[in-house]
Amino acid sequence: MVSKKVMVTNKTGLHARPASNLVTFCKKYNSKISLSNGEKTVSAASIIHVLTLGVKQGTQLEVIAEGEDEATAVEEIVAFIENLDE
Amino acid sequence: MMKTYSVAKAASKGIVMGKAFLVEPLDLTADSRSIKDSEKEMEWLKFQSAVKEAVDALRILAKDSDIFAAHLDVAEDTVLHDSVELKINSENKNAQLALEETVAEIVTMFESLDDEYLRERAADIKDVGKRIMCGLKGIKTNPFEGVTEDVIVVAEDLAPSDTANMDFRYIKGFITEAGGVTSHVAIMARSLEIPAFVGVSDFRKNVTENDYIILDAVGKEILVNPDEETKATYRKKAEAYRAIKAELETMNNLPATTTDGRTVELFANVGSIVDVDNAVARGAEGIGLFRSEFLYMENTKFPTEQEQFDAYKKAVETMKHPVIIRTLDIGGDKALSYYQFDAEENPFLGWRAIRISLDLKDVFKTQLKAILRASAYGDVRIMYPMIISVDEFLAANEILKECKEELRRDNIPFNDSIQTGIMIETPAAVMCAEDLAKVVDFFSIGTNDLTQYVLAVDRGNQKIARLYNSFHPAVLRAIRTVIQAGHKYDKMVGMCGEFASDEKAVPILLGMGLNEFSMTASEIAATRYQIRHLSYERCQALAEEICKKSTIAEVREILENMEKANSVAVE
Known part of the structure; x- marks a missing residue:
C-alpha cells in the first residue's frame, strides 16, 4: 500500500466537474484507490462517495492505492489533484 | 365560470396563457414482493x-x-x-x-x-x-410527447428531466405545488424565461384537462376559464409587459451617458450575496457599497477569514466588475449579538465603524486579509467608513500593509495594488477633503450619515425629521466641495447614499461632476433612463445656480421649474 497527502487548491474543491474528472482518472489504474479527508476514507471509483467527502479548497486529502501499480497511481493522482483548475 | 386565484410570489415573471396540461404523478412506488x-x-x-x-x-x-x-x-x-x-x-x-x-x-x-x-x-x-x-x-419518461398546442403545465413538482422533455414552442408556463422561489424548478423557469408559479399548494384540484389558464406572473394571479373579453385584456397586458421588458433590457446594456456625451457609472448597494445576483440582473456596472456588516450581524461569532473570503470572492466572481467592500460599519444603531458594546451617551458620535476596526486590530486584520485574498479573483476595492482624518486612513492602510506582508509570506495570492478609498460621512472629512484626496484612491459620499452630521440632526428622531433634508444648502455645498477636491487630485468620486437615486438630486449630482452613482439595484433602470435624457451642460449650470441659493425653498423652486421645462423637452 502506498499513500501520499495532497492539498486541494483549485477553487471549487472536489465539487461537480473536478470530482467527476478525478473519478474517471482514477479508473485507469488496476490498484484499488481510496481517498481520505482524515475523518472518512472512501473509494475513489464512486462519484457519490467522493462528493460526500465534502472536499473544499484548502482540504488536505490522502490518496491511498493498493495493487500492482500503486506507486505510479499515487504519484499521478496527486499530480492530477494539484493541477485541478476549475 | 371564470375563477381567479391570487399567488403571493412569482418564481419567474411574465404573462402567458394556454390549455391546462396536468402532469399526473407517476406511480413510482416499488413492488414490495420478495424474490426466490x-x-x-x-x-x-x-x-x-x-x-x-x-x-x-x-x-x-x-x-x-x-x-x-x-x-x-x-x-x-x-x-x-x-x-x-x-x-x-x-x-x-x-x-x-x-x-x-x-x-x-x-x-x-x-x-x-x-x-x-x-x-x-x-x-x-x-x-x-x-x-x-x-x-x-416500463413507464414512458416523457409525459409531454405529443403536445402541439399552447399549454400551461400544472404539476406536483418538476425535475430537470421533465423540463428536458418539454417543447417550449408550446409549453408556455408552469404551476407547481412543490418548491420555493429558490428551488430547482424556479431557477430553471427563470433561466428558460418561462413564467412560473411554484409552491402553489393544492392547486391541481382546481383544474381539469379541458380548462383554460391565464398565468399572470406579473400581477400574481391565475385565472381559470376566463371569458373572451378577459383573454383579450390579458393578451394586451402580455404584449405591454414584453415591450417594457425589451426596452429595459436594451437599456441595461447601454451606458449611463447624457445627451451630450458624459458617461457616469451606475453601481448597486448590496447587503447580501443574493443582492449581488439581483444587481447583475438589474444592470449594475459594479458594486459601489458592499455592506460587509451582514456577515457579522447574521452570525453567532466574528466571521472567520475563510467565511468572509468565500462571500467576497463569490461577490466579485458574480459581479465581474468593481466590488467596493466597506469594512465593518457597526456601532451607532448596529449591534452584534455576540459582542458586548458599552452603553454610550451618543452612539452616533461614539465607538463605531473605523474606530472599532482600529481598536480591535485582530478583527480588522481578519477582514482585510479576506478582502485581499478575494482581490486575486477580480476588481475588489476597500472602503473605510466614518473617516475623520488623514491619520485614520493612514493607520488603516498601515494595518493593510501588515496583512499583505503576512499573505505574501504564506504565498497566498492577492492584488498588491488594491485600491483603498474612504466614505465621506463626516464634516471633518469634507473640510479636509483636499488632504484626503491626496492620499486615497477614491471617495464615496455617504449622504445618509453626512446629512445627519452636517445638519446635526438625528435621522432616527421623529420630532426633528422635518429638519433632515439632503437638499439643505449646507449638504449640497459639502457634496460639491468633496467632488471638487477629489477631481483636483484626479480621484473618482462616487455616492452610495439614497440621494444618488433621488430623481431630483440626480441632475444636481451629475452637474457637480459625480462619477459614480451607487443605489438599490431596483432604482438603476429608472436612473439610467433619466441620465440618458439629461444634458450634462445644463446640469452643470443647474448645479452652479443651486449652490448659490441660501434656502431649501429656493433650491426646491429651481428644481420644480427645471422639471416643468424638462417634461416639455422630453416630449
Whole structure:
C-alpha cells in the first residue's frame, strides 16, 4: 500500500466537474484507490462517495492505492489533484 | 365560470396563457414482493438493462448540460450498483425495491451533509433513481410527447428531466405545488424565461384537462376559464409587459451617458450575496457599497477569514466588475449579538465603524486579509467608513500593509495594488477633503450619515425629521466641495447614499461632476433612463445656480421649474 497527502487548491474543491474528472482518472489504474479527508476514507471509483467527502479548497486529502501499480497511481493522482483548475 | 386565484410570489415573471396540461404523478412506488433465489439473476439483469437505458438517454442530454452530466455520473456509479446488487443477492429484494432503498439511503447521506451544494445534489440522485425506476416499471419518461398546442403545465413538482422533455414552442408556463422561489424548478423557469408559479399548494384540484389558464406572473394571479373579453385584456397586458421588458433590457446594456456625451457609472448597494445576483440582473456596472456588516450581524461569532473570503470572492466572481467592500460599519444603531458594546451617551458620535476596526486590530486584520485574498479573483476595492482624518486612513492602510506582508509570506495570492478609498460621512472629512484626496484612491459620499452630521440632526428622531433634508444648502455645498477636491487630485468620486437615486438630486449630482452613482439595484433602470435624457451642460449650470441659493425653498423652486421645462423637452 502506498499513500501520499495532497492539498486541494483549485477553487471549487472536489465539487461537480473536478470530482467527476478525478473519478474517471482514477479508473485507469488496476490498484484499488481510496481517498481520505482524515475523518472518512472512501473509494475513489464512486462519484457519490467522493462528493460526500465534502472536499473544499484548502482540504488536505490522502490518496491511498493498493495493487500492482500503486506507486505510479499515487504519484499521478496527486499530480492530477494539484493541477485541478476549475 | 371564470375563477381567479391570487399567488403571493412569482418564481419567474411574465404573462402567458394556454390549455391546462396536468402532469399526473407517476406511480413510482416499488413492488414490495420478495424474490426466490432462482429469480435473483433475472432481477439483476432487469436492473442493468434499466441502467443502460438511463445511461444512454443521459449521455445524449449530458452533451450540453452540466446537470445531466452529473446525472450520468450518478447513474454509472459503483456505489449505486453495488448496493442494489447486494440487496438483490443477500436480502432477496426485487430490483425495484432494491433501487428504492438504495436511492433513499444515498439521499439521506447527502442531506445530512453540512454543505448546501451537496444537499442540493440529493435532488439529482432522486431524479436519476426516478429515471431508472421508470425503466424498471416500463413507464414512458416523457409525459409531454405529443403536445402541439399552447399549454400551461400544472404539476406536483418538476425535475430537470421533465423540463428536458418539454417543447417550449408550446409549453408556455408552469404551476407547481412543490418548491420555493429558490428551488430547482424556479431557477430553471427563470433561466428558460418561462413564467412560473411554484409552491402553489393544492392547486391541481382546481383544474381539469379541458380548462383554460391565464398565468399572470406579473400581477400574481391565475385565472381559470376566463371569458373572451378577459383573454383579450390579458393578451394586451402580455404584449405591454414584453415591450417594457425589451426596452429595459436594451437599456441595461447601454451606458449611463447624457445627451451630450458624459458617461457616469451606475453601481448597486448590496447587503447580501443574493443582492449581488439581483444587481447583475438589474444592470449594475459594479458594486459601489458592499455592506460587509451582514456577515457579522447574521452570525453567532466574528466571521472567520475563510467565511468572509468565500462571500467576497463569490461577490466579485458574480459581479465581474468593481466590488467596493466597506469594512465593518457597526456601532451607532448596529449591534452584534455576540459582542458586548458599552452603553454610550451618543452612539452616533461614539465607538463605531473605523474606530472599532482600529481598536480591535485582530478583527480588522481578519477582514482585510479576506478582502485581499478575494482581490486575486477580480476588481475588489476597500472602503473605510466614518473617516475623520488623514491619520485614520493612514493607520488603516498601515494595518493593510501588515496583512499583505503576512499573505505574501504564506504565498497566498492577492492584488498588491488594491485600491483603498474612504466614505465621506463626516464634516471633518469634507473640510479636509483636499488632504484626503491626496492620499486615497477614491471617495464615496455617504449622504445618509453626512446629512445627519452636517445638519446635526438625528435621522432616527421623529420630532426633528422635518429638519433632515439632503437638499439643505449646507449638504449640497459639502457634496460639491468633496467632488471638487477629489477631481483636483484626479480621484473618482462616487455616492452610495439614497440621494444618488433621488430623481431630483440626480441632475444636481451629475452637474457637480459625480462619477459614480451607487443605489438599490431596483432604482438603476429608472436612473439610467433619466441620465440618458439629461444634458450634462445644463446640469452643470443647474448645479452652479443651486449652490448659490441660501434656502431649501429656493433650491426646491429651481428644481420644480427645471422639471416643468424638462417634461416639455422630453416630449
